[in-house]
Amino acid sequence: MEKFNIKSLVGFMCTFLFITFINFSQAFAQEPLNSYKINGIFDDTKKILTANEVVSFNNNYGEYLKEIVFHLYPDSYNSPETIPSIGDGKPLKLTEEEIGDIQINNVLVNNEKIPFSQENQILKINLKESLNPNENLQISLDFTLKLPHNTQRLGYFEDVYSFTNWYPILSIYNPVSNTWDETPFYPIGESNYSQSSNYDVTLEMPKAMLVASTGIDKKVTLKNEKK
Structure with a gap:
C-alpha cells in the first residue's frame, strides 16, 4: 500500500489557499474603492449631529443596478426590541433620552x-x-443623527461621546441572488x-472636546468656541 505524506498534503493545501487568497485580494484591490466625504456639525447640548455625506459609488458588481441600498444602524437604538445590549438585561421601555435615531432629510x-x-x-434609493x-455615480445624503444616552458604542454618558456606525453605510450587493x-x-x-x-x-x-479616531488628523481650525 502506498503511504501518503499528510505533512506534504497540508503544506500543499496551505500554499494553494495562500496563493488563491493573494490572487483574489490583488484582483479585488485593483477595483476602484468607494469613497465617503462627510461634513458634520455636532451640538453637544442637544446631542444631535447634522451632516451631509457624499458617496462616490463604483458599480464593481458586473450587474445593472436599479437601486442603491444603505444601512442605517443608528435606527436600531429607537426600540427596546432592536437596541444593542451587553448581557441579558434589556429595557422594557426607552425614555426619550435613551432613544437613538437617524433621519434622512434629502437625497x-x-x-x-x-x-x-x-x-x-x-x-433605499430607486x-x-x-x-x-x-x-x-455620486450620492449626496443630508441626515440628522440623535445620540442615545447609554454606555455603548453609539451614545453618550457624562462627557464621553461614542460614534460607531453612525452614518449611512453602503450595503453589499449579492450578484448571485440579485439582492x-x-x-x-x-x-447581541x-x-x-x-x-x-x-x-x-x-x-x-x-473646541474643548478631544477627538480619538482612526485615520489621520489633517487640520484643526479654531473659530470662536468651535473647532
Whole structure:
C-alpha cells in the first residue's frame, strides 16, 4: 500500500489557499474603492449631529443596478426590541433620552433630487436609470443623527461621546441572488459588515472636546468656541 505524506498534503493545501487568497485580494484591490466625504456639525447640548455625506459609488458588481441600498444602524437604538445590549438585561421601555435615531432629510443622485424610502434600518434609493457595470455615480445624503444616552458604542454618558456606525453605510450587493444585504443590526453580537472605502470626514464641535479616531488628523481650525 502506498503511504501518503499528510505533512506534504497540508503544506500543499496551505500554499494553494495562500496563493488563491493573494490572487483574489490583488484582483479585488485593483477595483476602484468607494469613497465617503462627510461634513458634520455636532451640538453637544442637544446631542444631535447634522451632516451631509457624499458617496462616490463604483458599480464593481458586473450587474445593472436599479437601486442603491444603505444601512442605517443608528435606527436600531429607537426600540427596546432592536437596541444593542451587553448581557441579558434589556429595557422594557426607552425614555426619550435613551432613544437613538437617524433621519434622512434629502437625497441627491448626480445632483438630482431622488425619492427614497427609510424603513427597518434600511435606506433605499430607486435610480431613474439603471447603473451600468463599471460606472460611477455620486450620492449626496443630508441626515440628522440623535445620540442615545447609554454606555455603548453609539451614545453618550457624562462627557464621553461614542460614534460607531453612525452614518449611512453602503450595503453589499449579492450578484448571485440579485439582492442587496438588508440584514438589520442584531441586538447581541456582531452582524454588520461593509466594504473597505476611502474616507474624508470634517466635523465641527466645541473646541474643548478631544477627538480619538482612526485615520489621520489633517487640520484643526479654531473659530470662536468651535473647532
